[in-house]
Amino acid sequence: MSIQAEPRDGLRRTIGFYGLTFVSLGSIIGSGWLLGALKAAQVAGPASLISWVLAAGMLTLLALVHAELGAAYPVAGGTARFPAFAFGALxxxxxxxxxxxxAVASAPIEVEASLTxxxxIDWVKRHLDLLHADGTLTASGFGWATFLMAVFTVLNVAGVRLVSESNTFVVLLKTAVPLLTIAVLLPLSFRLSNFTAGGGFAPYGAHGVxxxxxxxxxxxxxxFEQAIQVGGEARHPRRDIARAVITAMLVGAILYTLLEITFIGSVAPANLATGWSDPIHEGAFGPYATLAVLAGAGWLVYVLYTDAVISPAGTGLVYTATSARLAYALGRNDMLPRQLGKLNRAGVPLWAVGLSFLVGEAAFLPFPSWQSLVNVMTSATAIMYAFAPVALMALRNxxxxxxxxxxxxxxxxTARIAFVSANLIIYWSGCDVIAKLLLVITVGLPLFLLxxxxxxxxxxxxxxxxxxxxxPPWLLGLTAIGYLGRYGEGATNLLPEWLDLAVVVAFSLAVFTVATRLARPAKEVQAAVLTETAA
Known part of the structure; x- marks a missing residue:
């Protein structure tokens, strides 16, 4: 039984390999490249290099899982529909x-990063008044944030091909600027001695990593999964989706590792006398700009600040598109109001795009700063990713x-290791974050049932x-382990270091075994796939 295009969807298959690759890569290279190195170094010191390699390895495994699923089942909103095929609507x-x-929270995160x-810029600070002293949005900042969200929405209403084509140029620029930064700073200010300064290579031990x-x-x-979310609009999904996901993940992993090496090696040694807690005394929201000034490459500052607007904005545009495709998938499967699953004459899920705009706007209110959303969004994504390895094995069986x-x-x-990886990321986010996401799920269930x-x-x-x-046992179990563990607010540190990780691994493997056995019977799975792809 070969999977077909989705003709009854009306989605137009217009995106090729490079478009798919740039959709994923455009999501990977966003506000994180300018802030990630500083944040990681503050927590782990030079050993943050291990953090990047570890994260790249774990996410690459999850990307490979998604690559098989996306190529075998090229449907829009795949992260919602793969588990539905294997385990049903709930x-x-x-x-x-x-x-x-x-996804819907990602666009506001990137908009806030752009405004931050x-x-x-002195002129902007004096005349536009975008942020309060604590980094949260002012009334003027909220107005400009709304404007950017509206631009993303209009581009998405124009159609996915326009999003893909405009994103291609932005991604090329977003990739070029980090590479330029590496090429400039490494020969001008790289110091190998920084990798053992401030308390040694791993001043905060494995816990910091x-x-x-x-x-x-x-x-x-x-x-990386963004190419899969628009898989229903790929021109040659079987050939291109897997290659696009893997290519984007590898490029992103290599680029971020090089950026961390550049950052650590370029910090002024005097700033490390008391450790890595404050390696950049100023320019906290533009650490590479500060390093460029110290290296005597002041011209690079203007490039960095320009890209600091373009990179988050480009990522926000992509996430506005993919959040709409997920809402579309939920509507088409009667999990949310069916209106969300309808398309306009241009083949765009107009209602879903509009809902993404409204919820994105609402996210500015409880989370009016960049940092306030990052931890929650990371853990939410890890939960979403964790469904894929279980769904893969269930569908293979x-x-x-x-x-x-x-x-x-x-x-x-590989699927088991990928599932364990997702659970470790959730655990490291802290039990307080997991508890908040349990509340989010609880809020969503009444909407689904209604x-x-x-x-x-x-x-x-x-x-x-x-x-x-x-x-429920999976998520509640992770919350309990987090409470007994060593990460996040509210953790009691009752589980010794390393034993906590062993508990997460053992628990994850047990859940994986139970979950794959509870999957729907083969006839129901195959019927669900056929229903979703039949003309």
Whole structure:
């Protein structure tokens, strides 16, 4: 049984390999590249290099899982629909809800980053008054944030091809500027001695290496799945989706590791006399600009501040598109109001784009600064990612005849390690963050059930409560381990270092085994896929 295009969706397949690659890479290279190195160094010192390599390895495994799923099942909003195929509507909604929350929150994060960087310019600070002293948005800042969100929305209403084409230019620029920064700073100010200064290579031990992941390292590398979210609009999905995901992830991982090396080696040694807690005394929202001035490359500052607006803005544009596609997928599957699953004449999910704009606007109110959203968004994304390895193994078992243009190497082992990786990222984010996300899921479930109650019986997707029974113990178990563990606010440190990680690994493997066994029967899985892809 070969999967087909989605003709009854009306989505237009216009994006090629480079467009898909740039959609993912454009999400990976955003505000994180300018802030991630500083945040990681403050928490882990030079050992933050290990944090970047570790995060890249973990996310690459998750990217490979998504690559197989995206190529085998090229549907729009795939992160919601892969779990729905394997476990039914309740599981699909939970995964899709987390995916939509993180995607719809990403555009406001990037908008806030753009305005934060702009506020470093004296003329902007004097005349536009974008930010309060604590970094939160002023009334004027909220107005400009609304304007940027409106621009993203208009571009998305114009169609995914315009988003892809405009994003291509922006991604080329966003990649060129970090490479230029590396090329300029390394020969001018690199000091190998910095890697053992300020308390040694690992001044905060292994705890610092792991704690650095949720404060900006993982966040910076997020976004590889965006090519999958628009998979229903790929011109040659079987051939291009997997290659695009893997290419974007590798480019992002290499670039960020080089940036961290450049940052650590370029810091003024005098700033490290008391450790790594404050390696840049000024320019906290533009650390590379400060290093450029110290290196005598003042001209680079203007390039960096220009890119500091373009990079977050480009990422915000992509996430506005993909959050709309996730809402579209949830609406089309009758998990949220069906109006969200309708397309206009241009093949654009207009209602879903509008909803993403409204919720993005609302996110500015409780989270009016860049940093206030990063930890929560990182953990939400990790939860969304965690559904993929479980769904992959369930679909391999229940739908073995599916053509797989990209096949995951050693799928049984790799999928398990990928699931463990996602759970470790969630654990390192802290039990307080996990608890907040449990509340978000709790808020979403009544919306799902109300939509289901208003949907005609003949059109309701199977709820499959039994297939979703593993989800509450999984999330509540992670919260409990986080409470007993050593990361985030509210952690009690009752689990010794390293033993806590062993507990997370063992718990994750147990959940994985139970979850894959609870998947829907093969006939139901194959029927669900056929229903979703039939003309």
């Amino acid at each position: 599981t699909g909604f939970t995964a899709g809800w987390m995916g939509w929350i993180q 960087y702009l506020d470093n 792991f704690a650095a992941l949720p404060v900006g390292v993982v966040f910076a590398l997020l976004g 229940r739908d073995p005849g599916r053509p797989r243009p990209y096949a995951l190497p050693m799928p049984g082992l 939509t289901r109650a208003r949907t005609p019986q003949a059109r309701r997707p199977a709820l499959d409560v039994r297939a979703a029974l593993w989800i």
